[in-house]
Amino acid sequence: KKRYTIAVLPGDGIGNEVIPVAVEALRLAGSLEGLELNFEELPIGGVALDLMGVPLPEETLKRAKQSDAVLLGAVGWPKWDDGPKHLKPITGLLQLRAGLEVFSNLRPIRVFPQLIGSTCLRQETVRGVDLMIIRELTGGIYNGNPRGFTTNEKGEEVGFTTESYSTSEVDHIARVAFEIAKQRRGKLCSVDKAAILEGSMVWRKHVTKMASEYPEVEVTHLLIDTAAMDLIRHPQQFDIILTGVMFGDILSDLAAVIPGSVGLLPSASLGDSGPGIFEPVHGSAPKHYGKDTANPLASILSAVMLLRYGLKEEKAAKRLEEAVFDVLDRGFRTRDIHTTGTILVGCKRMGKEILASLNARVFAT
Numbered sequence: 001k002k003r004y005t006i007a008v009l010p011g012d013g014i015g016n017e018v019i020p021v022a023v024e025a026l027r028l029a030g031s032l033e034g035l036e037l038n039f040e041e042l043p044i045g046g047v048a049l050d051l052m053g054v055p056l057p058e059e060t061l062k063r064a065k066q067s068d069a070v071l072l073g074a075v076g077w078p079k080w081d082d083g084p085k086h087l088k089p090i091t092g093l094l095q096l097r098a099g100l101e102v103f104s105n106l107r108p109i110r111v112f113p114q115l116i117g118s119t120c121l122r123q124e125t126v127r128g129v130d131l132m133i134i135r136e137l138t139g140g141i142y143n144g145n146p147r148g149f150t151t152n153e154k155g156e157e158v159g160f161t162t163e164s165y166s167t168s169e170v171d172h173i174a175r176v177a178f179e180i181a182k183q184r185r186g187k188l189c190s191v192d193k194a195a196i197l198e199g200s201m202v203w204r205k206h207v208t209k210m211a212s213e214y215p216e217v218e219v220t221h222l223l224i225d226t227a228a229m230d231l232i233r234h235p236q237q238f239d240i241i242l243t244g245v246m247f248g249d250i251l252s253d254l255a256a257v258i259p260g261s262v263g264l265l266p267s268a269s270l271g272d273s274g275p276g277i278f279e280p281v282h283g284s285a286p287k288h289y290g291k292d293t294a295n296p297l298a299s300i301l302s303a304v305m306l307l308r309y310g311l312k313e314e315k316a317a318k319r320l321e322e323a324v325f326d327v328l329d330r331g332f333r334t335r336d337i338h339t340t341g342t343i344l345v346g347c348k349r350m351g352k353e354i355l356a357s358l359n360a361r362v363f364a365t
């Protein structure tokens with residue numbers, strides 16, 4: 001029997017509703033494929049600030065590093081919103097990404113046929129969309145230096161952050177994107193602001209250079225503003241969107257309107273080696289917390305990515321992914337994706353139906 005240790009970091013708010021559901025789904029999907037998954041729960045974010053006064057306790061980072069994969073919920077809680085940066089829940093997440101050196105952030109956006117009615121765009125515009133945003137995660141403006149606060153000649157307060165991308169940083173993330181593009185439809189669109197930003201100029205130059213190593217991949221470049229418009233007007237044209245940390249952050253929330261809910265979007269953050277972080281794209285949603293209304297599918301689909309990209313257990317990944325399709329086929333919907341004629345359920349019930357689908361397949365085969 002293969003054994004794996006999964007570090008479970010539910011974090012704040014609805015992270016504590018969706019992650020337990022994803023853990024049970026993961027446990028069952030794994031065990032049906034003969035895997036023994038051991039889950040170790042660790043604090044991060046506001047919960048960690050409450051418990052130990054820091055957003056990422058040393059112990060959490062240490063154990064995350066020793067694990068085979070990290071399943072994370074969300075961080076952020078109003079109580080901690082106005083504090084200094086080192087006491088913000090999201091600082092814990094940024095430190096975890098840096099500590100695990102997960103430089104590539106994979107964010108697939110798919111329109112499932114069962115959920116075509118959940119989009120607020122035209123159905124014919126989004127039907128069949130299957131794209132992946134590949135976002136650089138540990139460099140760029142989020143991690144730029146110098147940065148800080150200063151005073152200008154007029155005595156005003158000034159905040160500043162540097163945006164930079166180096167050859168090696170661009171090559172590192174571009175390599176990931178080209179390799180994935182090769183296994184998909186072979187189309188890669190690189191998004192930058194090369195008309196203005198120096199980091200983007202280096203980015204475009206080196207993506208173009210690498211393209212010559214991949215004749216089978218069709219490469220295009222878009223400026224971020226045009227990309228934002230095209231993503232919503234003609235999303236079907238995209239396969240891989242390769243971009244930096246900030247543009248990728250914005251585009252992935254924007255892309256959530258294509259399937260209709262951010263509650264459907266999973267992500268994987270990977271390094272060259274060591275455990276990856278698998279987390280829903282959505283946040284802690286304080287307003288929705290405690291009502292059992294959150295959609296656990298983004299977390300369950302993150303668990304699918306954990307099995308696929310983290311543990312390389314494709315069979316278990318497929319099994320769990322098919323359970324998601326089955327639950328959608330049977331008509332179960334959380335509030336964010338509910339349409340007339342479907343069955344409105346809460347977070348826990350959605351989880352139970354996933355387990356039922358997983359179990360039903362055992363009897364069917």
Ligand code: IPM
Pocket residue numbers: 090093094249281
């Ligand atoms: C995301 C989030 C994070 C980011 C925040 C919480 C730091 O918005 O994962 O998209 O900007 O990377």
Ligand code: MN
Pocket residue numbers: 249250253
């Ligand atoms: Mn974001």
